[in-house]
Amino acid sequence: MIKTDILIIGAGPTGLFAVFEAGLLKLKCHLIDALPQPGGQCSELYPKKPIYDIPGFPEILADDLTKNLLEQCKQFEPGFTLGERADTLEKQEDGTFIVTTNKGTKHHAPIVAIAGGLGSFEPRKPLIHNLVSFEDKGVEYIIKEPEFYRDKKVVIAGGGDSALDWSIYLSNIASEVTLIHRRNEFRGALDSVDKVQELKDAGKINLITPAEVVGLVGHHELKAVVVSQSAHINKEYEVECDHFIPLFGLSPKLGPLGNWGLEIEKNAIKVNNALDYQTNIPGVFAIGDVNTYPGKLKLILCGFHEATLMCQAAYQIINPGKRYVLKYTTVSGVDGFDGSRKEAPKAVVKKIE
Amino acid sequence: MEQDVKVTIIDREGVSHTIEAPTDMAMNLMEIVRLYELAPEGTIGICGGMAMCASCQCYVLSDTELPEMQEDEDAMLAEAFYVKNNSRLGCQIQMTPEMEGLKVELAPES
Numbered sequence: 001m002i003k004t005d006i007l008i009i010g011a012g013p014t015g016l017f018a019v020f021e022a023g024l025l026k027l028k029c030h031l032i033d034a035l036p037q038p039g040g041q042c043s044e045l046y047p048k049k050p051i052y053d054i055p056g057f058p059e060i061l062a063d064d065l066t067k068n069l070l071e072q073c074k075q076f077e078p079g080f081t082l083g084e085r086a087d088t089l090e091k092q093e094d095g096t097f098i099v100t101t102n103k104g105t106k107h108h109a110p111i112v113a114i115a116g117g118l119g120s121f122e123p124r125k126p127l128i129h130n131l132v133s134f135e136d137k138g139v140e141y142i143i144k145e146p147e148f149y150r151d152k153k154v155v156i157a158g159g160g161d162s163a164l165d166w167s168i169y170l171s172n173i174a175s176e177v178t179l180i181h182r183r184n185e186f187r188g189a190l191d192s193v194d195k196v197q198e199l200k201d202a203g204k205i206n207l208i209t210p211a212e213v214v215g216l217v218g219h220h221e222l223k224a225v226v227v228s229q230s231a232h233i234n235k236e237y238e239v240e241c242d243h244f245i246p247l248f249g250l251s252p253k254l255g256p257l258g259n260w261g262l263e264i265e266k267n268a269i270k271v272n273n274a275l276d277y278q279t280n281i282p283g284v285f286a287i288g289d290v291n292t293y294p295g296k297l298k299l300i301l302c303g304f305h306e307a308t309l310m311c312q313a314a315y316q317i318i319n320p321g322k323r324y325v326l327k328y329t330t331v332s333g334v335d336g337f338d339g340s341r342k343e344a345p346k347a348v349v350k351k352i353e
Numbered sequence: 354m355e356q357d358v359k360v361t362i363i364d365r366e367g368v369s370h371t372i373e374a375p376t377d378m379a380m381n382l383m384e385i386v387r388l389y390e391l392a393p394e395g396t397i398g399i400c401g402g403m404a405m406c407a408s409c410q411c412y413v414l415s416d417t418e419l420p421e422m423q424e425d426e427d428a429m430l431a432e433a434f435y436v437k438n439n440s441r442l443g444c445q446i447q448m449t450p451e452m453e454g455l456k457v458e459l460a461p462e463s
Contacts, residue, residue, distance in 0.1 A: 186428075
């Protein structure tokens with residue numbers, strides 16, 4: 001059981017900034033995220049795109065914002081449960097909560113802050129009629145352990161960065177890699193496209209374009225995919241394989257959060273914005289894009305503000321009746337849980353003669 | 354002030370809405386759908402309008418002359434589902450006076 005003060009669901013910008021604000025109040029945080037890396041939409045959807053409305057940053061790449069937020073909160077030593085989706089919330093008799101992920105990891109905390117953005121990112125599944133019956137029997141949507149594919153015949157479908165990058169990576173591990181895309185053109189980083197071209201020419205990647213996987217063949221286990229290729233004439237044929245990995249990106253879904261007994265409106269969690277962004281369940285907060293209230297704006301900068309106020313309320317719940325006055329980091333410095341200390345340099349007092 | 358244009362949007366339930374879209378606020382079709390709440394929040398415009406998610410895919414039903422498709426929109430549609438010959442991404446269709454009479458149907462959620 002992982003124990004912490006504030007359990008944050010979602011490791012996007014709002015969740016990461018909450019770690020810093022909580023740390024100033026000496027509260028420890030642990031984050032759960034369905035994605036294998038922190039950053040949320042900033043790392044999954046648009047890492048290389050600039051953002052222009054972060055106060056104090058005329059322009060910053062989404063990836064750099066994530067890096068900065070991680071750097072800013074690192075002395076407060078946040079814990080991470082990555083690549084797992086928060087599935088259930090159980091209130092205990094003493095008012096604390098246990099949150100369990102889809103992999104069974106349990107987390108115990110007096111405060112839960114949902115910073116889940118648009119929800120957890122789920123793979124987009126192509127429309128193949130018998131796709132679902134082969135899940136985990138040869139069909140995988142996410143590559144967790146590349147070694148799993150050693151000396152196997154793998155078919156990858158998709159035309160973006162992940163399809164290109166994994167084709168390149170697995171070409172050294174799998175016995176055979178086939179990349180299938182509906183177009184001849186690929187939408188990826190230029191060097192990935194060049195590398196795939198190189199590997200295709202060297203016979204290490206079998207490229208089938210413009211084509212589509214339209215069916216799966218096998219009995220209990222995947223044996224082949226049915227490929228429909230539309231060069232000059234349409235033809236359909238089977239490509240033998242052990243694994244089929246469709247990589248068509250991820251799309252966020254509110255998912256299990258919707259069953260936690262929270263008041264939901266327009267796919268978002270209703271909160272009390274007059275006070276502290278608490279939900280209808282005392283001790284459970286919702287901050288950032290995942291919440292809604294009159295006048296709500298889904299902006300990163302609004303998430304930062306909401307995270308800050310949430311932490312103050314969390315402090316009051318964890319330390320009932322304990323008084324506290326707001327301190328400025330410039331005045332009091334930042335004391336990390338790792339023993340580090342950041343502080344403003346002392347003024348020099350010296351006589352001028 | 355520039356004039357509003359009338360556009361018709363058939364939502365995912367098949368209901369047709371003819372609405373006024375402003376042409377002076379640099380809005381695109383995806384944003385018009387959100388403005389009038391013709392699709393639930395969180396099911397459209399997920400990437401914010403970067404032609405990176407196809408959640409605003411629609412089928413163009415009128416013969417309105419649309420802005421030419423750019424590379425990124427074309428590439429995104431090559432990876433999207435339920436794509437037809439008349440598919441476009443709503444976020445790439447700016448509301449200009451030329452859009453008067455535009456009629457589209459929202460593609461299914463995927």
